[in-house]
Amino acid sequence: MTDLAVPVTTRKDWASDQDVRWCPGCGDYSILAAMQLLLPDLGVRRENTVFVSGIGCAARFPYYMNTYGMHSIHGRAPAIATGLAVSRPDLDIFVVSGDGDALSIGGNHLIHALRRNVNITILLFNNQIYGLTKGQYSPTSEVGKVTKSTPFGSLDTPFNPVSLALGAEASFVARTHDMDRKHMQEMFRRAHEHKGAALVEVYQNCNVFNDGAFDQVTGRATREEMLIPLEHGKPIRFGAEGHKGVVMNDQGQLSIVEVEGVGEDALVIHDERRADPGLAFALSRLALGPHEPTPMGVFRAVERPDYGSQMDAQLLEASSRKGPGDLAALLSSGTTWTV
């Protein structure tokens, strides 16, 4: 079948017949739409596409896709997807996860999938709250978060998913948000094209338990002054007519300045392909939370051999060195004697 041209599809072909059951107004709807509208353009086949998820609101995503899918157990999707990706390099595998699923119960699997550079695309819907269990704080909730389980405010310092992914040796890390379909699609496309593990953090609004968490950054009225678009090879500027920009001091620290005061040449040029993740990491630390100007886009996209291809190469090499497996020879490979 693969020698035939990929059939032309529309969003309808990629949507399953299941009623979507997220709360009305949930940010997940726009992410689902962005993905279903994008897939017809990616040149992929439905039968070769797999969505794997864990547990949580985001984890219902596979049910709504007319592809292969597995709604697995809490936090384990990256591990399950690793086994699938390594044994089936021909598939396009997406992992859909949330901040609790990926960063709390499944933190270990996430970091190891990233460092191994397994060929999967991980979408991390970050809404800074536990939605499915009705409103407890999450590993990305801000300190002092008052929820049902933290009536006096949460004590834990939150994870920054982009920083965490970079620290876990991720070869591709991006951030987008549920209010901008075009940007989401661009990030999903880039992540899908990336060979190896790609992580896309999606700021996603939970309108029931944490409404407006990202409004200061993603709201249409404030976006221009609060959202810092990252474009490879270009000076990092934002605000009306790009009046603000990002500069780096001799300590390697980034700060936001008025471009007029320093001149464009002083601005940091974004380089997502830099081997050293220092700049990407510094950018991930620019905003302490979604109430400060926040970078959006591809932080890092470097080439590194993916895990599955390397394993395939080892298999091939073993076969050419030892010949294809011969069961009778294996069973007689120890010291033998004949009676």
Place this chain on the structure above:
Amino acid sequence: MTSTTESPSGTGRIVKTVDRVVIRFAGDSGDGMQVTGDRFTNESAIFGNDLSTLPNFPAEIRAPAGTLAGVSAFQVHISDHDILTPGDAPNVLVAMNPAALRANVGDLPAGGSIVLNSDAFDERALEKAGYSSDPRRDGSLSSFKVYEVPMTSLTLEACKPTGAKPRDAERSKNFFALGLLSWLYHRPIDVTIGWIVERYGKSPVVVEANTLAFKAGYHFGETAELFDFSYEIAPAEHEKGTYTNITGNTALAWGLVAAAQLSSVPLFLGSYPITPASDILHELSKHKNFGVRTLQAEDEIAGIGAALGAAFGGALGVTTTSGPGIDLKSETVGLAVSLELPLLIVDIQRGGPSTGLPTKTEQSDLLHVMFGRHGEAPVPVVAAKTPSHCFEAAIEAARIALKYRTPVYLLSDGYLANGSEPWRIPAVEELPKISVDFAPARPEGADGKAEPFRPYERDRETLARSWAVPGTPGLEHRIGGLEKQDVTGEVSYDPENHERMVHLRAAKVAGIAKDIPLVEVDDPEGGARVLLLGWGSTYGAIRAAALRVRAGGRQVAQAHLVHLNPFPANLGEVLTSYERVVVPEANLGQLTKLVRADFLVDARPLTKVQGTPFRVAEIEQAVLEALAELEAPSGGEDS
């Protein structure tokens, strides 16, 4: 050494012919006792003896030298006839230091022989071992034949030509001991010399030192006139065929490779290192030319998760672990029950609870694998009974998983994993065929749409659902841990559907009973009142005990279970036809509980949880006691 004949040898010394001997090599965990035992075993296997081995080592890689905690031992039983166990007690103890003597001498029956390294018995070493006086001089060894050999100094002397530093040369002393015992039992020596070259070839000095020490030990036996006798043990009669000596873990790994070859389904192993299962990961990692993919996962959970992901993609997904790993994997096993995908979970049991006894054997995970999941989550269970049987058991477990699309537990344990025995290598044509049908692609209709695929439609006979793997056009579907609607596989919270699905999953597993052999009962005269029922690694000891009871003129029946869930279809009938069922198991009576619950039979456990296998005598004794009880005048309680 049960029967003996004597004849003079050419050198004027007496050669005794014995039918069997049990030798235990004991030393510090750094002394190379496992290598020594393993080599002696190999020499014996190639010579044609039947044999059975029991390695016994501490969990610490290097416990403090010279202490009891650091003693490592390897027991091997060799004979001229079919044997079933590594022996209840050694006839010969080789002790490389006082700690090794002290830790093992209690197992040596009166009249047994001790070969000890006299160089190691200095004051400090005696003190470290907890001896307040020298056991060689205080009469505490008077019931044994003690042979004192200055192994360290003789090894150093032998290795002088190599120029190796004394500290390095001393490390060859285990080969001196091996050489000495090889002479004493007329073992072929070229096998070991060849092995030394192969094993240490990268370091010529080590090859030379080990070879010189080995030969020195051999020649010392011949010339020193310390021993009045040497011993011959004739080859055992084996079925015609080509043999190899194999451990349980190697046999299990090869069984997995074979199952993948026989079913033409690629093998994927997701595993996390754990004693005593890691050797399966090591072994399978070597066989990439068979298309075997191995992933050393970040944890136990990821190991089974990756295996399940691979199974979704059409692979034979396997994860290997021991009890602590089973605890962690339970959640994913439950998901596999719900997904109804093939998956093999291999549990090399060890002493528990918790970290327990990592290097010691136990059979205490049976109820865990039967029931250790939330919800009604039935999982078939297969248990290997001897080291070489691990090969067959792995193929059988894989067959069930692939045919019934279900997770299957395969149980082995520390004793089977590291123990070895001669194995007649089967011809590939003798192995069972495993046919696997993947669901075929569904063509699109005239409207460009395929009929909706129904992932939970079942085969009428097996109740297995189809295996529809990604990449197949027209079978796109979603599965998950939420309850499914029967047939369509859609998420369903309907109470009656849930009940139907619970019953369907149970019926699928129960139905496997139609597809497995009936349990065979060995009851030669047909008049036994007591049945010995076992499962797993107790097979050898139980079988040997039954033979001994019969040799004593009494009757006992014996049956052994390989399939523990479901049980063979005739098990209830078998159990109820005996007045008493005795179940020896290395736990507190787990199989006993199951058969009592299922069949309302008077089954009684014979339990042992000491990290070591049963002795034949312990089981023999239990049978004789059961017989005595049955034969005692009735009404004792009323009198």
